[in-house]
Amino acid sequence: MAGTQLIPQQWTLPEAISKRLGDEVGRQRAMVHDGHLLLVLHAPPTQDQDAREGRLFWRAPSGEWKPQALRHGERAVGELIDEYDKLLDQIDASEDAAQSAAAYFDLLTLLNPLVRASHNLHQALQQAREELPDVRELILLRDRAYSTARRAELLQADARNTLDFVIARRAEEQAESSRRQAKAAHRLNVLAAWTFPLLTLCAVFGSNLGHGLEAWDAAAAPLPMLAVVGSGLLLGSILVGYVTRR
Secondary structure, eight states: OOOSTTSOTTOOOOHHHHTTOOSSOOSOEEEEETTEEEEEEEOOOOTTOOSOOEEEEEEOTTSOEESOOSSTTOOHHHHHHHHHHHHHHHHHHHHHHOOSHHHHHHHHHHHHHHHHHHHHHHHHHHHHHHHSTTOHHHHHHHHHHHHHHHHHHHHHHHHHHHHHHHHHHHHHHHHHHHHHHHHHHHHHHHHHHHHHHHHHHHHHHOOOOOOSOHHHHHHHTTHHHHHHHHHHHHHHHHHHHHHHOO
């Protein structure tokens, strides 16, 4: 009988296997004794999940698996692999829609534990295949697990490369923006250096010279003032275009 709460009481596992289990799932692995196979696997990890959800599968020497699969003709281990594949499908669709570095970072946060879990799943099935070389269904399950693990690794690599590209492009855009700002600041400094002496002299000695438009200003006010303001805004726009041009 099982000596741990992880194993259902109706499972008649050899004591050599049951005593190797503790109260927690631990790493993914395969245990074999006298033709009995116990697979200790993990459910696909989700985001912000600290503890792994364990899935135990027992194959008796007669070839019977427990628990039984929900679909006819399938093994429960195969359904677990399907869960990994469905999660990878969702991540693949999210990666196609991702546009920002934050979105790719969130994908990597989910992919990193999924890559480790799928790799360890494949290793556990490979271990079971080596212990029971005559069980063909273990070969098929191992190959499916390898395809899943490989796909997870490719998605991880693609997301990481895209994130690196997005970061590099943002850095390049920021560098170009800084270059343009420095160039504009230099032009403003040149204009300030050129006009500063004139403005200083005008402020010290005064520049209220007669211009002959005083009578027009008195007769048509406030049109002359508006004309001066409009001219100043026009010249300012020209100056802004000069300073900010690439």
